[in-house]
Amino acid sequence: MSHHWDSHFYDHKHNFVSEYGSELIDLLRPQKNERILDLGCGTGDLANKITHSGAEVIGIDASENMIHKAKEKYPNIEFKVMDAVNLHLNGNFDGVFSNATLHWIKESQRLLAQVYSVLKPKGRFVAEFGGKDNVKTVTDAIITSIREAGYSFADQDFPWYFPTIGEYTSLMEQTGFTVTYATYFARPTKLVDDKDGIKDWIHMFGNNLLAVVPAEVRGDIIGKVEKKLYQRQFINGHWYADYKRIRVMGLKE
Template structure:
């Protein structure tokens, strides 16, 4: 099992994910517009999670297959969308019988901490001229949340950043270079701030941390975890609350790249 699979097995709770991260589906529908799926195309949804965006892509008439490395998330996806094929595989090492016209990925590539391997696998999966469309966390994504967690860790005598950092947040230039070095032409790319509202006030940020920051917290005792959650709220509040609404300070990277012919 790779490091990616170990992280996935530890943190992904499909019920928590679907209940607290509805905004991923909402914003992901805009990324599908960049994909512009066509009837009859063969498309991979890489890091498909519980399959909601996979199903949205399928509504276009495209033949879409979901790929994810979390068995728990795929079990829920198969239950909700039994008509769609789903495959459990690591993004750095997935194989298809035939190459496809497009690979799509939303809110997943930043969990894949070996980007060279991921892009290489995507290239192998695509036909010449095939499209790679994605959105992910970019450089400075959740910087305020990370800083607040770090300050809380210092208070309990931990290093400011634990050894396991579960995310890969590249700059636009860094990711564009990786794509070009692996035989892609970048047709569109944008890096932008997207503050994302969280439901239920400070409890919304706690749910976000339980859902997405578990690798940073799972070495702590229950008492330490609760302390870190509470102190993170305190440190983050001045920057992340606007008109009584809590926000996650997201910075996103969105792109369309085409495999060279």
């Protein structure tokens, strides 16, 4: 998976990611003097909100561009470029928080083991990410358009991990977590740009789907995807993505 994220494009066209994540902070309930790890912090907006509680936050992300932007925006918070499945951190955390990140990590069992290892006893893990059939209408249209253009697309080319809630909570329990909260829900998400919203979404999040086709034909494929999705996903003058989310909380016993 590519980690070359456009941090400016992310902040200005896809700020809904961090806006929806604000609800997750309520589930985390950070307290003064707690130590919280924001796993997949992006450009740091949610890490900054967590600090308003008086908690100390460390934000990590695999993208150098995202971390560079986060450091520019919030110089008083510690941010590190780090792979979530190889956590190299000193000391234990009262909480690990993750929003819109875990579906990018296919090594889910290894990820959960890493999270468990950095938590204090009774520490909590709170996360939200894409679940079964997340953005399925959009990704089906992309894959169909790729194949119609004469290119192959295999299961292993799909860049995300979208589990069922039962699958993921079972993995948490196998790791040692006590699952105290779990929900799966649909959240149709309005995209920022009324005209180019779906194209912008594909450029930001779907480039890995298009890795199987030459760069010079991607624009044509995206145009065909837009036509396929127009009747279903362009609603009352706005583009929507068919998000399905999982939200969980687990305790380290």
